[in-house]
Amino acid sequence: xxxxxxxxxxxxxxxxxxxxxxxxxxxxxxxxxxxxxxxxxxxxxxxxxxxxxxxxxxxxxxxxxxxxxxxxxxxxxxxxxxxxxxxxxxxxxxxxxxxxxxxxxxxxxxxxxxxxxxxxxxxxxxxxxxxxxxxxxxxxxxxxxxxxxxxxxxxxxxxxxxxxxxxxxxxxxxxxxxxxxxxxxxxxxxxxxxxxxxxxxxxxxxxxxxxxxxxxxxxxxxxxxx
Amino acid sequence: xxxxxxxxxxxxxxxxxxxxxxxxxxxxxxxxxxxxxxxxxxxxxxxxxxxxxxxxxxxxxxxxxxxxxxxxxxxxxxxxxxxxxxxxxxxxxxxxxxxxxxxxxxxxxxxxxxxxxxxxxxxxxxxxxxxxxxxxxxxxxxxxxxxxxxxxxxxxxxxxxxxxxxxxxxxxxxxxxxxxxxxxxxxxxxxxxxxxxxxxxxxxxxxxxxxxxxxxxxxxxxxxxx
DNA sequence: GGTTCTAGAACC
DNA sequence: GGTTCTAGAACC
Numbered sequence: 001x002x003x004x005x006x007x008x009x010x011x012x013x014x015x016x017x018x019x020x021x022x023x024x025x026x027x028x029x030x031x032x033x034x035x036x037x038x039x040x041x042x043x044x045x046x047x048x049x050x051x052x053x054x055x056x057x058x059x060x061x062x063x064x065x066x067x068x069x070x071x072x073x074x075x076x077x078x079x080x081x082x083x084x085x086x087x088x089x090x091x092x093x094x095x096x097x098x099x100x101x102x103x104x105x106x107x108x109x110x111x112x113x114x115x116x117x118x119x120x121x122x123x124x125x126x127x128x129x130x131x132x133x134x135x136x137x138x139x140x141x142x143x144x145x146x147x148x149x150x151x152x153x154x155x156x157x158x159x160x161x162x163x164x165x166x167x168x169x170x171x172x173x174x175x176x177x178x179x180x181x182x183x184x185x186x187x188x189x190x191x192x193x194x195x196x197x198x199x200x201x202x203x204x205x206x207x208x209x210x211x212x213x214x215x216x217x218x219x220x221x222x223x224x225x226x
Numbered sequence: 227x228x229x230x231x232x233x234x235x236x237x238x239x240x241x242x243x244x245x246x247x248x249x250x251x252x253x254x255x256x257x258x259x260x261x262x263x264x265x266x267x268x269x270x271x272x273x274x275x276x277x278x279x280x281x282x283x284x285x286x287x288x289x290x291x292x293x294x295x296x297x298x299x300x301x302x303x304x305x306x307x308x309x310x311x312x313x314x315x316x317x318x319x320x321x322x323x324x325x326x327x328x329x330x331x332x333x334x335x336x337x338x339x340x341x342x343x344x345x346x347x348x349x350x351x352x353x354x355x356x357x358x359x360x361x362x363x364x365x366x367x368x369x370x371x372x373x374x375x376x377x378x379x380x381x382x383x384x385x386x387x388x389x390x391x392x393x394x395x396x397x398x399x400x401x402x403x404x405x406x407x408x409x410x411x412x413x414x415x416x417x418x419x420x421x422x423x424x425x426x427x428x429x430x431x432x433x434x435x436x437x438x439x440x441x442x443x444x445x446x447x448x449x450x451x452x
Numbered sequence: 453g454g455t456t457c458t459a460g461a462a463c464c
Numbered sequence: 465g466g467t468t469c470t471a472g473a474a475c476c
């Protein structure tokens with residue numbers, strides 16, 4: 001086996017262990033070389049493991065295997081009673097194949113979740129989301145209330161406008177009638193007025209605001225002449 | 227031990243196993259009776275376990291212990307080298323105490339998570355939450371837009387009202403001046419009018435709307451007399 | 453990255 | 465509820 005520095009210590013040791021013919025009675029390649037067998041789990045754990053690792057527990061060994069993506073090969077036992085209960089333990093990995101050590105570097109250890117993962121949803125995130133949702137809800141209620149108030153104001157404004165427009169029209173009519181009355185009056189008194197040389201002033205002070213009335217009267221008079 | 231049917235099979239068997247003096251060389255109470263010891267893990271697993279359970283794996287036994295809330299008692303080894311590596315395995319549970327079998331019924335198996343747990347946050351929940359948040363956001367924008375429109379309408383309405391009020395005031399002034407003019411006119415022509423026996427009608431048709439003008443004129447005339 | 457204890461999940 | 469395989473998490 002090439003001393004490939006890209007391959008983690010565990011995989012190097014495992015490869016050596018499986019290859020080594022001295023340990024074949026405990027751990028060795030399976031028939032087809034696609035997996036390896038642990039033949040005597042108990043002695044393997046207590047006698048072999050500590051020579052390569054810092055422990056003598058099968059569980060720790062299996063944990064590492066799973067960490068590197070190895071899967072246990074389960075034996076169906078052909079449906080009959082489970083004879084040979086303490087049969088060999090078998091593990092397999094697509095890139096752990098007899099005679100193909102160049103595949104080893106493709107075996108990756110699963111990422112440790114020491115830091116809280118980015119993609120993971122923790123309770124804190126949920127709390128934040130729910131808190132924000134509550135805030136949005138409160139905000140929503142405030143807006144709804146304001147919307148309702150505005151709408152009501154709007155309706156009141158429309159009513160007032162309608163009222164003012166009506167008043168405006170009524171005043172317009174009043175003014176028109178007054179003007180007609182004046183016109184009638186003026187026409188009847190024209191001769192008299194002309195004799196008295198009295199100018200047709202409609203207000204005592206000659207402010208610009210009087211112009212409008214004068215114009216109206218004039219227009220009405222002229223209209224009547226048409 | 228009372229045959230308490232409330233106690234799960236595992237706990238009954240474990241209690242029996244620890245109590246039984248025949249198995250004391252494999253599993254027994256610790257000194258203070260607050261925990262139990264497995265003295266020879268390998269022989270215990272292969273020789274004792276299958277007599278009580280449907281397996282001979284220490285791992286399965288430990289899994290059950292954890293499932294029922296037992297905790298391993300870890301030995302500090304006083305900081306010195308870990309001698310006695312294969313020392314006894316020790317497990318403890320607050321309600322698993324020598325001589326107090328009545329406490330056993332307080333030990334509860336942790337709920338199996340076969341069904342997706344209620345209290346658990348799954349990816350689906352997150353998706354739902356985010357989806358709803360997006361909807362709320364869209365809704366919020368709609369409301370904001372409507373609020374903006376309403377506000378603008380409101381301002382326009384206020385402007386129109388202000389405008390109409392001004393017009394109203396102006397018309398009011400116009401009317402007042404017209405009335406004053408008429409009053410002046412009427413006062414000057416009073417003698418003439420009286421001689422002619424002409425009634426003071428301000429409009430050709432005698433509709434109710436004319437009442438207002440008549441009243442105004444009358445009031446103004448009376449005001450001028452004060 | 454390695455070791456240990458505990459838990460999740462699937463299957464029985 | 466029990467058994468098995470795999471994974472999480474803490475600690476080294």
